[in-house]
Amino acid sequence: MKSTFGYHFIFSTKPQDRIRRHLLLWMSWILFSTLIYLPVNMRGVETPDMQVFLLTLIEAICFTIFSHAVFAYLLAYWLIPRFFYTKQFGFFLLGFIGIIIVQAVGAFAVGELVLRHYRAIIKFPFRSHSILLGLLAGVRGGTTIGGFVAAIVIMKNLVKQQEAFGQVQREKLGAELQLLKSQLHPHFLFNTLNNLYALTLKNSPRSPEIVLKLSSLLRYMLYECNAEEVPLEKEIHFLKHYIELEQLRYGDRLDVSLQISGDYTSKNIAPLLLIPFLENSFKHGTSTQLDQAWISLDLYVQDDQLFFKLINSRDVEEMPPGMGGIGLQNVRKRLDLLYPNTHELRCVETEDTFLIILNLALHSSVTRVETKSTVPI
Template structure:
């Protein structure tokens, strides 16, 4: 009986050891795959930015406008790949990214595009979900100025009233071809994000008319104290 018991214990121990070895092997494989994925994620942007820098260096002497476009594109991509991965970003960064995007479009259209932009000089350390405002500006060019053959125009007014953000975007459209009420997939996505991230704290209105498209957004942002951030020092 004792011999049989020792044999069963040995077999059970061997089975347990094999199971543990298999578990350890699987964990090691998963860790290796995760590390490889992380390395690839670092490698691809590195290769991309190196390529853009090379294009910028080669284009600068002969095509300075194209070189500036490449430089601006690299800045936007860097923001989208790195800064925009956080749940919240500084409103000043988001506004800076919007202005950089508008500058790229202004360069592309040249003097043909009439553009009026107003943004707050002081964003009061406020934070916002990243890339939340960009679809409204992209929509201007995708469904608006790109369809206007003569005198394309847009107006962007971004203001702060306390910690409430007020955005108004108006752009011209081709007569007889107004933008749909939904504004396309981009605005449908941002509507969903607003509903999930700022429930009961926003109001979004879009209006399509014969020759213009209007978007107004009112968004209540968290004050810095609610996010555990130090209050800004008072100005002299």
């Protein structure tokens, strides 16, 4: 069951919820004013306590309706939206002084024209005949509740602006991820089709097998990678199929060591997050070596942590400085966007090897991230 004072009640724009909020606010203020001024009215009089309580309650209601509420609503619905949010602080100050005067005059008028006569009827003393003291008394109560209402309005708008900012960030993140994936897919397909083309030129009997495995990879990429996350188990199968496809191409010239361990059956990961590392190993490692090439991949899952270590041989004479291309650039961006502060990526180049170590906190859902708006209280 949702709390009566939960998020929905506080931020709802439905008329019935707004009426309930306003009634709750002003009933609380009237009760507070009554309890505050009751001891003052009871001091030095012989009137029965209940009669004094009713008098104080009536006065609190009158001052609230004709003075305090006027000040609060002018401040919340006119002055703050019109001048404060638009940074016209000079006009805001003038307007603030103006509505203080209006509510002070309203409070004094209520006291003189209504409550003085009521006190006379019940034979209760009217304490002050000073216009200045009457005006100041009205200012004191009005600014108290007005400041409270202004704080509510400003805080609610800050919350809504934060939510709007978060929504923009989430939409931006989604757009960037789609862009990164759209770049990754053609890049990966380009490399794989090049491999297939090389074998078909040689009329290799392995071509049909490569086509079958490629169709399996494409099926995964096109139909299962549209979600924010995919089962880690499927991502691992994808890596295995990719390695098998590359082994068909290179044959005995490629030595692959693959070690996968740990409980990965119930874990999720962002789709196509690991394949750029493996693709990079073949593109800049195996394909540039004329002699024996090798790749070693260790993937281990412990609790919610993924440990990924990939090392491959390379020909330093064929390698440009700063190994990698679109694939690695994209995966770095995706890691920063999807796993901020929950991953560690290291790339180490030596004379004849390239090492990638990735530690990643796995999770089951991806957390994503100014227009001015006035939120009704």
